[in-house]
Amino acid sequence: MITAWQSILNLPEHTPHAVVMILVLIISYLFVVLPCSLIMAFMERKLSADLQARVGPNRSGPAGFFQPVSDALKLMQKVDSPSSNRAEAIWLGIAGMALYSTVAVLPLGSLILLVDTDMSVFLPFWGVIVLTFATLMMGLTQDTVSGWLGGLRTSLRGMAGVFPALIAVLCAGLPAGGFSWSHIAAAQSAAPYHWTAFNNPFGAISLIVFLMSGMIVLGVAPLDGAISFSELRGGTAAHLSGPKLGMFRLSRFYGMFLWCVMAVVLFLGGWSIPEGLTEALRDSNSFGVIVLIELFVLLIKTFAVMLLIVMFSQVTPRMRVDQVTDLNWKVLSPFSLISLVGFAFWTAWLHG
Amino acid sequence: MSLREYLATDFTNWSLGPYHPALPGPMMLRLQLDGEIIVSGETEAGFLHRGLEKALERHSWQSSLTYADRLDPESAIFGELAVCLAAEEIAGIDVPRRAQNIRVILSELTRISSHLGFLARMAKAVGSTPMFHYVLRDRERVLDLFELLTGARFSINFLRLGGVSADVTEGFIERVIDVCELIRIRLKEYNDLFSFNHAFLKRSSWIGVLSSERARALGVTGPNARAAGLSLDVRKSAPYSGYELIDFEIPVGRGEGGTIGDAHDRFVLRLREITQSLEILKQSVDSIPAGQFQSVKISREFTIAPGEAYSRVESPRGTLGCHLVSDGGTRPARVQFKTPSTGHMLTIPELVIGTRVEDISVILLSLDISLAEFDR
Numbered sequence: 001m002i003t004a005w006q007s008i009l010n011l012p013e014h015t016p017h018a019v020v021m022i023l024v025l026i027i028s029y030l031f032v033v034l035p036c037s038l039i040m041a042f043m044e045r046k047l048s049a050d051l052q053a054r055v056g057p058n059r060s061g062p063a064g065f066f067q068p069v070s071d072a073l074k075l076m077q078k079v080d081s082p083s084s085n086r087a088e089a090i091w092l093g094i095a096g097m098a099l100y101s102t103v104a105v106l107p108l109g110s111l112i113l114l115v116d117t118d119m120s121v122f123l124p125f126w127g128v129i130v131l132t133f134a135t136l137m138m139g140l141t142q143d144t145v146s147g148w149l150g151g152l153r154t155s156l157r158g159m160a161g162v163f164p165a166l167i168a169v170l171c172a173g174l175p176a177g178g179f180s181w182s183h184i185a186a187a188q189s190a191a192p193y194h195w196t197a198f199n200n201p202f203g204a205i206s207l208i209v210f211l212m213s214g215m216i217v218l219g220v221a222p223l224d225g226a227i228s229f230s231e232l233r234g235g236t237a238a239h240l241s242g243p244k245l246g247m248f249r250l251s252r253f254y255g256m257f258l259w260c261v262m263a264v265v266l267f268l269g270g271w272s273i274p275e276g277l278t279e280a281l282r283d284s285n286s287f288g289v290i291v292l293i294e295l296f297v298l299l300i301k302t303f304a305v306m307l308l309i310v311m312f313s314q315v316t317p318r319m320r321v322d323q324v325t326d327l328n329w330k331v332l333s334p335f336s337l338i339s340l341v342g343f344a345f346w347t348a349w350l351h352g
Numbered sequence: 353m354s355l356r357e358y359l360a361t362d363f364t365n366w367s368l369g370p371y372h373p374a375l376p377g378p379m380m381l382r383l384q385l386d387g388e389i390i391v392s393g394e395t396e397a398g399f400l401h402r403g404l405e406k407a408l409e410r411h412s413w414q415s416s417l418t419y420a421d422r423l424d425p426e427s428a429i430f431g432e433l434a435v436c437l438a439a440e441e442i443a444g445i446d447v448p449r450r451a452q453n454i455r456v457i458l459s460e461l462t463r464i465s466s467h468l469g470f471l472a473r474m475a476k477a478v479g480s481t482p483m484f485h486y487v488l489r490d491r492e493r494v495l496d497l498f499e500l501l502t503g504a505r506f507s508i509n510f511l512r513l514g515g516v517s518a519d520v521t522e523g524f525i526e527r528v529i530d531v532c533e534l535i536r537i538r539l540k541e542y543n544d545l546f547s548f549n550h551a552f553l554k555r556s557s558w559i560g561v562l563s564s565e566r567a568r569a570l571g572v573t574g575p576n577a578r579a580a581g582l583s584l585d586v587r588k589s590a591p592y593s594g595y596e597l598i599d600f601e602i603p604v605g606r607g608e609g610g611t612i613g614d615a616h617d618r619f620v621l622r623l624r625e626i627t628q629s630l631e632i633l634k635q636s637v638d639s640i641p642a643g644q645f646q647s648v649k650i651s652r653e654f655t656i657a658p659g660e661a662y663s664r665v666e667s668p669r670g671t672l673g674c675h676l677v678s679d680g681g682t683r684p685a686r687v688q689f690k691t692p693s694t695g696h697m698l699t700i701p702e703l704v705i706g707t708r709v710e711d712i713s714v715i716l717l718s719l720d721i722s723l724a725e726f727d728r
Contacts, residue, residue: 048481051482052481052482052484052485052486053482053485053486053489054485145364145366145385146366148364149388149709152387152388221479222479222551314481314482315480315482315545316480316549316551317475317478317479317480317546317549317551317552317555318478318479318480318551318555319551319554319555320554320555320708320710320711321388321710322388322708323554
């Protein structure tokens with residue numbers, strides 16, 4: 001894949017691989033992750049405003065499109081909260097680094113997979129688990145009851161949520177015959193009835209389990225007991241302000257983005273575009289166009305999934321943390337196991 | 353130190369307040385926690401004490417009504433009404449039928465507005481922002497009516513001894529009917545969106561259960577007592593301002609979501625009270641008689657013969673009592689309020705025991721306590 005990147009970036013052939021890797025990471029972050037965060041932040045605000053019979057942002061830029069930019073600028077200018085301590089900053093930094101290291105394994109298209117090992121599907125979990133752990137530690141280092149409770153809640157939902165999510169990943173890998181992104185993408189095609197979620201009776205269950213457990217692991221809105229304002233006054237995030245708060249929000253957002261990209265690639269056909277189109281573009285040697293079209297398809301699907309989650313989180317009252325773990329162990333986990341067994345039989349019947 | 357001693361954990365002490373989003377107003381809540389479970393809770397209030405009763409005693413009869421407004425700013429009319437009823441009883445002032453009807457209309461509009469505020473706060477407590485915004489948007493329509501009639505949206509300062517300060521117009525009556533229709537439609541929407549939403553039910557049913565015995569023992573009145581199964585309402589038991597002429601029902605808790613007297617029951621009961629208030633409004637608007645709206649003109653030197661009286665009105669939070677003493681002077685000699693929030697506050701230490709930290713805001717806000725009237 002490094003060679004594909006070299007040709008896309010027009011780099012000389014003898015460029016060291018490490019340099020290419022770093023360049024690709026910077027490019028993916030600056031031109032994919034960051035713009036997506038801003039676009040999604042805007043869409044989320046507009047959608048929630050619509051659902052709440054409000055206008056939403058409408059001052060900065062056309063229809064308030066640059067509101068996220070002005071928010072980011074505002075947060076960067078703010079002074080750090082006097083109660084924040086160094087340990088908190090360190091854990092925040094660790095969470096950010098772990099998360100953004102997963103940009104390397106972010107599946108953004110068939111030609112631009114930077115790391116495509118047999119286990120690459122499991123690699124993003126590392127970032128998410130470290131995010132959970134660092135959020136827990138951020139709470140514990142605060143020396144307040146609310147930070148402590150927030151940390152405990154984070155650990156509870158993190159532990160509970162990862163199990164069904166991993167089982168759901170196994171479900172997607174079974175019919176594909178491997179756990180590299182290219183294997184999983186190759187097992188699906190542009191047609192929805194070839195997507196893992198719809199080409200067998202258990203796909204939809206695994207998809208829902210994967211999305212819901214992701215919301216739980218990341219603590220997305222109705223399941224965000226750890227940073228709830230109504231009784232913990234912010235919980236683990238209570239001390240964060242200014243640039244640190246911006247960083248915390250961005251890494252939470254990136255976690256959700258990562259999870260939705262994974263859901264799309266695992267279950268919803270990923271970046272696949274019609275075979276004929278790929279062939280034609282490949283013949284005319286226009287690899288850049290393929291990359292762009294695939295990225296576009298992937299991001300549109302990802303945004304659709306994210307907006308669905310935003311809608312769900314807006315209309316659902318917040319769940320208590322014991323209810324969240326109950327949901328995980330008593331509902332999502334059994335369903336994920338059922339679908340794993342189902343997937344196994346289905347795959348055996350299909351191939352055997 | 354043995355391992356058992358080393359690992360033993362003690363209870364955590366956590367003080368919330370005086371300003372905290374889970375609290376209904378400025379107060380302290382001192383909790384003892386075993387993990388997330390509340391072992392005990394103590395309340396402390398007084399942060400909003402303004403010496404209101406004394407302020408009433410330092411002003412002329414008419415000016416003191418303005419202060420009564422501030423007893424509970426969210427349901428301003430009831431403070432005024434309680435003082436008016438007591439003063440009119442001592443002075444033997446008759447209130448014209450038209451003025452009484454206007455008082456009832458304002459009372460029920462205030463009840464609706466206060467209950468809508470309650471719904472919004474409950475929605476906020478469980479993190480349901482759309483419901484919060486819808487309810488507040490509709491409450492604005494009710495506040496518009498106050499503005500139309502009295503010129504103010506919250507502290508309306510509209511009642512006078514022997515009547516009200518201005519007459520209602522045809523346009524106002526029509527607007528009241530419009531708003532009633534709107535709220536009736538909206539109540540159905542609230543029910544569809546929120547009242548029996550599974551997630552909301554899980555957050556509010558079987559939580560903060562107040563039994564009828566404890567409600568009676570602690571002096572709980574109003575919707576909280578009715579949700580606990582007690583059919584208490586001053587509008588029925590000791591009618592004032594012509595409530596005896598109006599046909600309406602007193603909703604009592606049924607425990608639809610969980611059990612009788614839980615937080616969800618208190619929520620649903622207020623929804624049903626809004627329906628009854630709409631009914632009362634419809635009847636009082638239809639039957640508003642012609643005539644004068646004020647029987648006496650009150651000047652700064654107005655005096656009331658010596659005597660004392662105790663009046664009771666049914667405010668949105670419960671029974672509001674006012675003990676008024678006149679020594680024949682130009683000001684009240686002694687004013688004492690018996691506010692419903694006093695009883696509700698007493699239930700907090702009992703209701704929070706054994707619940708989880710996340711339930712505090714639901715329990716506290718479901719009691720609809722006004723710290724303003726508790727601290728006075």
